[in-house]
Amino acid sequence: MKTELTINGTQHKLELDPRTTLLDALRHHLGLTGSKKGCDHGQCGACTVMVNGRRINSCLTLACMHDGDEITTIEGIGQPDNLSPLQQAFISQDGFQCGYCTPGQICSATAMLEEIAEGWPSHATEDINDRPSLTVDEIAERMSGNLCRCAAYPNIVEAIRKTAEESA
Amino acid sequence: MRPFDYSRASSTADAAQQAAGGGTFIAGGTNLLDLMKLEVMAPDKLIDINRLDLSQIEETSDGGLRIGALVSNSDLANDTRVRRDWPVLSRALLAGASGQLRNKATTGGNLLQRTRCLYFYDRATPCNKRDPGSGCAAREGFNRILAVLGTSEHCIATHPSDMAVAMRVLDAEVETLKQDGETRRLTLDALYLLPGDHPERETVLEPGELITAVVLPAPIKDAQQTYRKVRDRASYAFALVSVAGIVGLKDGRISHADLAFGGLAPKPWRNAEVEELLIGETPSETLFDKAADILLAEAQGYGANDFKIPLARRTLVSVLNELTKEASA
């Protein structure tokens, strides 16, 4: 199956078995191993990437379904010598231990902050017709699709909160 | 995953035509691919419907909304009209899955998601839904999350969707296109089947019948809406019990009462007798208890899920208290 994906701004032409998930295309076919495979069933968020600006679980979608789409992975969010503010904050706030969930956390949080900026409500929002505020409860609820086996949650929330505060 | 042929549908008619030879539609893929990885589902042919023009939310002439089958769960929950006039639907969607999954999950796919019964997922165990006639491992197994109403001796699975419970309380109708080009509209009650002797049949949809939209009637005025979901953790977990309620009060009496339930049955559950009992009455704990008696009169637990019966009672009473208090305030 011929599939064209734009990943972190670069166009890639791939020939894939239709069974290939977007996650496997990134990791096995393109060597972009930043996105992680935790559960392969949509339950952990380690594989989170952005497709056309929206966060999704790349393990639960087929690469061929995304022909023509723009994908942003952790490699596109920042590089070691050019970290995004959120990446920097995960370091300064000690937002990880083993680090396995971290790329997914950062991709997810990057898109999540956009969602808040656009005024999307969440399960934690008191009045869903009002603009949401960036409370700890809101961050925890909106990040519930990203599990952390090391339970670095308090510092993950802090890293996100600080980043949002500083960019406001 | 078993190999399959993959093709894209270019129009709804093309989708129906492609399905004629026996094909399975894929929308968000968040349920189907999960099950295909485990080979619980193994379609020979996948028809990708994501490029169809079914992503709009339009107002209908009678003040309702027509929601395209491909509208994502995020877009539907965030729609300002839905948030304002059908908040129970926004709330139900936001209580489901995760931010990532809601971005991918679609309105049509959400309605047709399969049960989360552990044995349905485990191919090493008997399951009448997955493998008709093989038996039901859940009846005497880990059935904590399974149904207490509407079950049969062959299957006690629940329908897991939160959105469908809200759609049911809102009297939504599903619009479909059959292979022969005929369209029809089904209430959610008519869409879903109870397991009976054939738990493998979950809906009345024919092979290749495409859901094109879900239509909401005009919003209900002078009533409060809520969606209460009780689950094992605060987020990212399926409902043990959920209640979608739309209740109105007039001069201290209940003037409107629509109630639907999740986590209790093989389909989003509604009981007209419960609603009739409430209408015209003054809210009271005794009345709400009587409503729960009616709802649960035929409830049957299977051991590990016995707790759902008192939990459903308490959740219903609590929701009725909330909705009648706020309305009178």
Ligand SMILES: Cc1cc2nc3c(=O)[nH]c(=O)nc-3n(C[C@H](O)[C@H](O)[C@H](O)COP(=O)(O)OP(=O)(O)OC[C@H]3O[C@@H](n4cnc5c(N)ncnc54)[C@H](O)[C@@H]3O)c2cc1C
């Ligand atoms: C970890 C996890 C947690 C979850 N938690 C929740 C939760 O708390 N609450 C909840 O409600 N849901 C939950 N879900 C389920 C999620 O909501 C569903 O997977 C999703 O809504 C399915 O939509 P989809 O578009 O991805 O469907 P798909 O996977 O694409 O399709 C599902 C089924 O519908 C059929 N189909 C799809 N579209 C159409 C159409 N237009 N016409 C005819 N047939 C069609 C497909 O053939 C398939 O059989 C969870 C899922 C996961 C993985």
Ligand code: SF4
């Ligand atoms: S309850 Fe239904 S889905 Fe679960 S094992 Fe029994 S037959 Fe299968």
Ligand code: FES
């Ligand atoms: S690997 Fe995709 S959600 Fe766990």
Ligand code: FES
């Ligand atoms: S830091 Fe180890 S899993 Fe999150």
